[in-house]
Amino acid sequence: MSDSSFNETDKRWQKALEKEREKMPSPELMKNFSSQVVEKIEKREEKRVFKLPEIVSARVFVPVFTMMILASFVVLRLPFESPKSPAIMESIQIGTANASEVEEDIAELRELGAWTEEDEQSTGISSGFEALEIGNDSA
Amino acid sequence: MDERWLISQAREGDKEAFSSLVEIYQSRAVRAAFSLLGNLEDARDSAQEAFVKAYFHLNNFRDESRFYTWFYRILMNVCRDFLRTKKFRVFISFWSDKEEEQAIVDKLASQEKNAGQVLENKELGVKIHDALQKLPFQQKNIFSLRYLDGMSLDEIAEATELTLGAVKANLWQACQKMKTFLKAMDVKEVSDV
Numbered sequence: 104m105s106d107s108s109f110n111e112t113d114k115r116w117q118k119a120l121e122k123e124r125e126k127m128p129s130p131e132l133m134k135n136f137s138s139q140v141v142e143k144i145e146k147r148e149e150k151r152v153f154k155l156p157e158i159v160s161a162r163v164f165v166p167v168f169t170m171m172i173l174a175s176f177v178v179l180r181l182p183f184e185s186p187k188s189p190a191i192m193e194s195i196q197i198g199t200a201n202a203s204e205v206e207e208d209i210a211e212l213r214e215l216g217a218w219t220e221e222d223e224q225s226t227g228i229s230s231g232f233e234a235l236e237i238g239n240d241s242a
Numbered sequence: 243m244d245e246r247w248l249i250s251q252a253r254e255g256d257k258e259a260f261s262s263l264v265e266i267y268q269s270r271a272v273r274a275a276f277s278l279l280g281n282l283e284d285a286r287d288s289a290q291e292a293f294v295k296a297y298f299h300l301n302n303f304r305d306e307s308r309f310y311t312w313f314y315r316i317l318m319n320v321c322r323d324f325l326r327t328k329k330f331r332v333f334i335s336f337w338s339d340k341e342e343e344q345a346i347v348d349k350l351a352s353q354e355k356n357a358g359q360v361l362e363n364k365e366l367g368v369k370i371h372d373a374l375q376k377l378p379f380q381q382k383n384i385f386s387l388r389y390l391d392g393m394s395l396d397e398i399a400e401a402t403e404l405t406l407g408a409v410k411a412n413l414w415q416a417c418q419k420m421k422t423f424l425k426a427m428d429v430k431e432v433s434d435v
Binding site: 136144 | 293
């Protein structure tokens with residue numbers, strides 16, 4: 104391709120398509136074109152207000168967030184012992200308490216009227232506390 | 243209104259100024275998009291999308307360059323993305339019936355040409371756009387910028403970010419292919435190119 108042949112071809116095409124260049128899209132088609140562009144801009148601006156900051160939504164953070172989600176699942180599925188309930192803790196305390204401490208507590212309750220004969224019968228603990236066998240003390 | 247002033251106002255968020263800027267280039271943009279996509283509705287949507295993108299990236303526009311060549315790069319990318327992501331069917335309804343009728347009335351009134359010639363010219367447009375769609379994207383782009391938009395070779399180089407030599411080479415190849423395609427379609431108007 105020489106410059107002269109290029110220029111000649113270029114000129115011929117320019118002349119051949121001269122009338123095509125004058126043709127423009129119909130006014131019907133272009134109706135409200137610019138106002139629709141402005142509407143689209145405004146809609147996109149509204150979306151941008153509710154969009155996360157770009158740094159947070161950046162693709163580089165995708166693996167970080169994925170790892171965080173996976174890690175939280177792993178943690179939730181780890182086996183662990185649940186903390187003991189207050190009732191169990193209390194029974195452990197009684198089990199390890201010595202006989203004199205329990206007797207004192209019962210005496211206090213009796214004074215307050217909170218310890219009745221029915222309680223004695225149901226628990227099997229009498230004022231003669233010697234009958235009660237408590238693990239540590241008997242050992 | 244001065245284009246530079248409209249751009250500076252639009253940069254500050256003045257949408258009316260940007261709307262005026264759109265009105266200056268909207269027809270040219272739709273026509274250019276039509277050459278690349280071959281579908282009028284798609285061309286309109288793509289041109290609108292390109293203007294929206296241009297608004298949000300106005301700060302990237304350097305004042306020493308021409309607005310349309312800068313905008314055209316955005317338009318070209320939007321059209322390329324469109325072609326990549328969506329299958330499209332080519333149909334020609336570029337020139338509406340209304341415009342055609344008006345053209346016929348004008349020609350009859352002036353006694354210069356008859357209605358048959360006007361229709362024939364429309365047929366030429368159809369064939370040219372049909373042939374254009376057979377070209378690779380870059381050649382189609384450069385051919386339409388040169389002969390349907392009327393850009394200078396330097397402007398095309400700026401808009402496509404190619405060297406002047408690459409523009410000429412692409413244009414040359416596009417011309418040779420178009421000549422073959424149009425001859426096969428029996429288009430007389432371009433028989434001597």
